[in-house]
């Protein structure tokens with residue numbers, strides 16, 4: 001008799017996909033959420049006629065959000081992808097330079113170096129955090145390496161102690177991709193203030209949003225002036241005291257005052273939300289550690305606050321008597337009434353990271369080969385794609401979700417054999 005043929009003990013509550021009823025709708029409130037002052041501040045912008053860039057609300061948001069992340073300077077830009085591109089260009093990184101990025105991330109982290117004619121070098125990730133593996137970074141450094149872009153992915157933070165040490169030893173910049181980590185802290189210090197520069201996204205699904213938008217943080221006054229010029233067609237920032245400033249070729253990567261108004265309004269609610277996400281992420285991880293069939297991500301002690309973009313944990317396939325990760329995600333989604341996703345595809349197989357579909361990257365045959373993502377082996381990122389389970393961050397804004405998610409997983413585990421039969425019968 002195979003394990004999936006064994007009789008199962010039926011409990012009072014069947015999983016929803018097997019005919020049970022939804023026990024608890026997790027996170028019923030939608031995202032994005034209005035914080036309060038949005039209409040008032042947007043109205044101010046409309047009346048002021050100052051609709052574009054360098055407005056008072058943008059300046060206020062820049063100083064408040066930079067201070068919140070513990071950085072000396074912050075600059076609004078068009079989106080998170082542009083933030084990464086400008087960070088690289090501010091460091092004068094360009095043609096033929098190598099930039100080490102994690103093989104598990106949204107494609108923008110690699111597309112940014114690609115778009116400035118640099119070579120994205122894909123490093124595998126650590127099994128416990130899914131963030132870039134410092135040992136892999138060290139292995140991939142060459143004489144042409146100019147920067148490392150660690151991504152603080154989902155609920156994890158990249159090991160900034162080791163990465164900053166590598167950067168310092170090799171004279172290489174560390175650009176933090178903080179698109180998932182607004183409000184998160186490493187050793188009590190805000191993300192985006194630990195490396196040379198930090199890059200944030202304010203796209204709709206992010207924890208702080210204006211629909212679209214991006215942000216660059218730095219502690220270096222010269223880089224601040226460079227980023228300002230790069231975002232504004234090469235112009236000098238009014239009030240810049242940099243005597244060595246020179247005009248630089250660039251384009252329009254600015255944010256509007258309407259977006260700054262939205263961000264300021266959203267920021268009113270942000271710190272409370274970040275603390276609530278941190279509390280609930282830690283509480284769910286503690287429950288997951290006690291359950292069979294799943295495992296939380298590692299929680300290094302330097303991770304002192306986490307306000308993740310998505311909450312990720314591991315599905316341990318070998319414990320589920322034949323139920324696949326895909327079947328589990330579908331069953332959990334029905335159980336809690338919230339989208340349950342997987343993590344990003346590894347960039348050596350991602351459907352939206354395709355350098356060879358654009359002729360502009362054919363700078364030479366050697367460059368064309370260097371930017372081919374298929375030349376990188378990413379076994380850990382591939383495993384993460386198979387086992388990672390992702391819940392939207394709004395789940396962490398529902399205090400009742402801590403029990404509801406854990407109870408739902410325990411229920412599915414109890415019925416795993418019936419669920420495996422449900423999946424193999426094609427009902428899933």
Ligand SMILES: Cc1ncc(COP(=O)(O)O)c(C=O)c1O
Nearest residue numbers: 079080081106108179201202203
């Ligand atoms: C890790 C990471 N970096 C960068 C970005 C790019 O941000 P944007 O969509 O604002 O360009 C994203 C967007 O989802 C992301 O997830």
